[in-house]
């Protein structure tokens with residue numbers, strides 16, 4: 001309120017009554033004075049005059065009165081109060097102005113307008129001028145040669161260095177010649193100009209003479225025309241010069257503006273918001289070089305700053321690779337790959353990525369780091385269902401087919417060949433160990449020749465759907481279950497040994513062929529699968545001979561069985577797949593983890609665990625399952641090993657596996673059951689029958705010496721359909737018995753099996769037991 005404003009509102013508290021008029025006015029408001037003090041106010045001079053003239057006849061009266069507060073009264077009468085009021089009002093106005101200015105300045109539209117103006121009026125032309133200057137210096141000076149020489153020197157490429165040096169020398173010589181030409185040129189130019197002028201004048205005079213003689217014009221007509229043309233040109237330039245200069249300037253500025261606009265070096269401050277978001281996704285050479293420069297590796301920074309191309313020479317072209325980009329960084333001398341790989345997080349964040357979105361590996365080229373960087377947020381998107389689920393016609397063949405396990409980081413399908421591969425999957429709890437192992441086993445189930453022996457040492461039903469197709473399914477976490485799993489492996493060892501003995505290496509020189517590995521065949525693939533294998537290694541139980549089931553001594557039964565299978569099982573189609581938590585030396589002995597052809601790790605806690613899971617070579621080459629985000633990267637595996645289809649020089653790959661849940665697994669198993677020909681009975685250990693050759697031969701000899709050919713025939717009669725006895729010729733009988741230390745010699749020119757030697761071999765075997 002202005003101090004001179006009147007407040008007529010009746011609800012104002014009447015603390016003070018102010019009245020204009022003479023002293024006697026007090027009487028007339030005496031009632032009010034009982035409630036509040038009455039202050040007379042000085043009237044305005046004109047009011048006063050009129051009052052005075054009116055009062056000539058009668059006594060002064062109250063002209064006007066109102067009830068005001070004490071503060072209002074002070075505002076009307078006290079200068080100090082008025083000043084304070086005024087200052088308070090100024091402060092209020094200043095605060096309002098500041099607030100409004102701040103809002104206006106910080107408003108999105110203002111910011112974007114200022115950026116737009118700054119960018120177009122200032123930044124683009126300036127950058128363009130810089131680019132133009134650089135180009136000019138490149139074409140007219142030796143800076144390009146020097147830059148290239150420095151780059152070659154930093155890269156340690158001496159051939160290139162010498163080449164650029166030679167070019168530089170040649171260019172300098174050319175430039176010197178040009179400069180000398182300039183020194184000589186004024187005199188030559190003057191001479192040339194004089195000659196041209198004289199020639200032109202003579203020409204024009206001759207022309208004028210011809211015209212004059214022909215009566216077509218004056219003698220000096222041509223010369224006058226030329227002089228007029230020159231005069232017109234001068235007049236034109238003088239009259240329209242300003243316009244010409246403006247036009248040319250506008251053209252130059254537009255050209256510079258365009259150069260700056262396309263230079264990609266616009267400071268962040270002036271970039272439009274939309275382009276800034278785009279940069280979150282697009283990785284450009286300048287972003288990479290800046291990210292490298294800011295890694296706080298002083299040698300790298302120095303070298304980059306010394307390169308006049310800003311370090312771009314270090315980078316290979318940035319290629320699109322799946323849901324991200326890939327490029328190589330050829331580091332300058334003095335910086336090693338490990339230094340850069342150690343700064344992965346900083347490097348990723350400098351490029352506007354999360355750490356888990358950037359993978360650094362070491363390609364075969366020396367001093368080079370290969371970078372794969374995902375597009376922002378791409379790795380957090382699900383990869384879609386497995387073809388095993390979506391394609392009901394999909395079948396499997398272990399010999400020729402490959403499992404669609406998931407996708408690599410480039411978005412390419414990862415197809416794993418599993419024939420004769422031991423496998424190991426490790427990971428922290430609840431990261432998808434069982435699911436990733438199961439996805440492979442489900443594919444195997446679709447191949448009717450594969451015999452699955454499964455021990456689930458957690459036993460909450462993750463593997464129960466395999467019941468109709470598995471030869472054996474052990475489910476449970478107790479020591480007894482671990483003992484069962486151990487015995488399952490030991491059975492595998494026996495079967496492996498039987499196969500090794502029975503395999504005819506002369507006939508099958510390229511390993512076990514498909515014909516021997518058909519469903520029910522003597523070498524049908526056997527997969528012994530132990531999930532939560534750490535339980536079996538940690539099993540404290542001992543057998544009657546006091547041999548431990550767990551542990552990793554030469555007497556530890558699980559450990560020894562696993563080792564034997566790792567050592568020899570592959571060749572005869574007996575393989576071991578294990579899933580285990582947190583690898584340590586106790587729950588995953590070194591010898592066992594190194595026996596796997598395919599080693600896969602989900603998120604792990606530490607680098608040392610990664611080394612255990614994947615091996616030093618893979619981790620040194622950039623495999624980093626410990627960098628996966630526990631809980632967020634479920635089902636993402638870092639895979640290495642000789643059974644993995646890795647690109648040349650790459651020690652590992654990251655696979656995002658398809659997740660097949662319990663219900664979908666049941667659907668796949670139902671298809672497997674149909675394929676396997678209604679093989680649905682209750683699973684039980686149906687170990688292939690292994691006959692005792694010595695005992696059988698003793699039986700068919702019936703105490704006498706028998707011709708080897710007849711022994712073969714009698715064995716076939718004894719065990720019809722038993723594959724190893726099929727087609728046993730005299731020579732084959734000799735070979736088979738030779739392996740069990742029964743020599744078969746000629747008797748009367750015929751190969752004969754002697755009863756005495758068979759009996760002795762049986763006795764010897766008993767003794768050895």
Ligand SMILES: Nc1ncnc2c1ncn2[C@@H]1O[C@H](COP(=O)(O)OP(=O)(O)OP(=O)(O)O)[C@@H](O)[C@H]1O
Pocket residue numbers: 427428429430431432433434435436581634635636656657658659660
């Ligand atoms: N490929 C995947 N994609 C997405 N989620 C997955 C994937 N694999 C597993 N998961 C999720 O992780 C959960 C745990 O999976 P799983 O039981 O296989 O883990 P685990 O490592 O075997 O656990 P445990 O600690 O019991 O051994 C699943 O229920 C599922 O929700």
